Amino acid sequence: MIGWIIKRDLLLAMRRRADVLTVLFFFIIVVSLFPLGVGPEPDILRTMASGVVWVAALLAAMLSLGRMFSSDYADGTLEQMLLSPFSLAALVMGKAISHWLTTGIPLVLMAPILGLQYDLSGEALLVLTLSLLLGTPVLSLIGAIGAALTLGLRGGGVLVSILVLPLYIPVLIFGTGAVEASRAGMEVGAYFSILGAFLLVAIVFSPWVTAASLRVSMN
Amino acid sequence: MKINWFKYASPASFYFLAGRMIPFFAVLAMVLLVVGLYIGFFVAPTDFQQSEAYRIIFVHVPAAWMSMFLYMVMAFWAGIGLAFNTRLSSMVASAIAPTGAMFAFLALWTGAWWGKPMWGTWWVWDARLTSELILFFLYIGFMALQAAIDDPKRSDKAGAIIALVGVVNVPIIYFSVQWWNTLHQGASVSLVQSPKMATAMLSGMLVMSLAAWMYSIVVILVRTRLIILRRESRAAWVAELKEGGVK
Numbered sequence A: 001m002i003g004w005i006i007k008r009d010l011l012l013a014m015r016r017r018a019d020v021l022t023v024l025f026f027f028i029i030v031v032s033l034f035p036l037g038v039g040p041e042p043d044i045l046r047t048m049a050s051g052v053v054w055v056a057a058l059l060a061a062m063l064s065l066g067r068m069f070s071s072d073y074a075d076g077t078l079e080q081m082l083l084s085p086f087s088l089a090a091l092v093m094g095k096a097i098s099h100w101l102t103t104g105i106p107l108v109l110m111a112p113i114l115g116l117q118y119d120l121s122g123e124a125l126l127v128l129t130l131s132l133l134l135g136t137p138v139l140s141l142i143g144a145i146g147a148a149l150t151l152g153l154r155g156g157g158v159l160v161s162i163l164v165l166p167l168y169i170p171v172l173i174f175g176t177g178a179v180e181a182s183r184a185g186m187e188v189g190a191y192f193s194i195l196g197a198f199l200l201v202a203i204v205f206s207p208w209v210t211a212a213s214l215r216v217s218m219n
Numbered sequence B: 001m002k003i004n005w006f007k008y009a010s011p012a013s014f015y016f017l018a019g020r021m022i023p024f025f026a027v028l029a030m031v032l033l034v035v036g037l038y039i040g041f042f043v044a045p046t047d048f049q050q051s052e053a054y055r056i057i058f059v060h061v062p063a064a065w066m067s068m069f070l071y072m073v074m075a076f077w078a079g080i081g082l083a084f085n086t087r088l089s090s091m092v093a094s095a096i097a098p099t100g101a102m103f104a105f106l107a108l109w110t111g112a113w114w115g116k117p118m119w120g121t122w123w124v125w126d127a128r129l130t131s132e133l134i135l136f137f138l139y140i141g142f143m144a145l146q147a148a149i150d151d152p153k154r155s156d157k158a159g160a161i162i163a164l165v166g167v168v169n170v171p172i173i174y175f176s177v178q179w180w181n182t183l184h185q186g187a188s189v190s191l192v193q194s195p196k197m198a199t200a201m202l203s204g205m206l207v208m209s210l211a212a213w214m215y216s217i218v219v220i221l222v223r224t225r226l227i228i229l230r231r232e233s234r235a236a237w238v239a240e241l242k243e244g245g246v247k
Helices: A002-015 A017-038 A042-063 A066-074 A077-083 A088-117 A122-149 A156-183 A189-218 B005-009 B011-043 B052-084 B087-119 B127-148 B152-166 B169-179 B199-231 B236-242
Strands: none
Touching (some): A002 A017, A002 A088, A017 A042, A017 A088, A042 A122, A066 A077, A066 A088, A066 A122, A066 A156, A088 A122, A088 A189, A122 A189, A156 A189, A156 B127, A156 B152, B005 B011, B011 B052, B011 B087, B052 B152, B052 B199, B087 B127, B087 B199, B127 B169
């Protein structure tokens, strides 16, 4: 079931590559704007790098949330999925995974290159990439709740940011904290443990909460 | 005597019950406020470290407590409404949100006023301040989501889900001064230790907290009554009310 929905969503994403690429380029452009805005001093850029990349990742993830359910909602597929005998939570899990594969993974792959723009050292780049690898699936899973709650509402796109961004803050804090710790020469294991804990909690609760939200929204 | 607890779960009977309760709690709130402010400004001694500026504690601490407590209460009633489909509990939950948001804002703002003379800055990004700010955002998110949905049933349920998801933040705020060693001072009042402050200071703070409780009860009851009237505007008893019938 999960495999089937992932395959289907990835296929749909492949057919409409522009959507995926738009999010990726949004991420790249936002990250590249900061040196132009705050000035190109390498010292400032190095201190900002993790925060800028992470905030841009949050915004990019959020930007693409609307798509997670809306096209299926519009053409009635979602209603059929709700009526089907399969577990809705599993379906939601599949949707979150495919959202992460199409928006999270490209960001993770792009991050080291963008980090080079900010003059990050090799180790800091590695930590940044790993923290994104652990953190972006959490963004997709939490975002799924917001996307499900705002389904079909007017102004849903702005609303989802108000709902979801506050919940993203802990991930942001510990994701950037890992990079800062590694730049200061400290142990980063604790940060990764906490990010991993976030991920596990999100995997357990988010599909279930999202399924309930979808039922509320579809009524 | 057997009390029928479920009687007041109906919006109509709760409307009248709340109407009778409001004056009582309003008087209580006023008295406690006056007593609390008197203790705070005239009885409590000057702090030897923070001099007079610490007196903002009498507003700041009750506001911070209330903001967290009201969030729990809001999530609790929203959850009850979601689980048992009781309309009144969802109405109470949405009546709590603006008051909770007000207290969260008040806690942040008075905190800034306190921080300026004490720490020399209006704001620091420490754990407790940041998590309290998130709490404020959660209230805003709850209200924004409910405002965006026209169907009251869906708005109740969607609000309940987001309120329950946000509950994870409350323990984080509460324990933030213990978990992270930051600029914000640790808890001065604890259930398991003897208080670390003068009795007059403590009693002033507690009286002010009680005043904040009573105030919240009054405002929430008034707002719940308004929500009931708006949602039940087509019910027969509301029409009778309009004609100046029962009070």
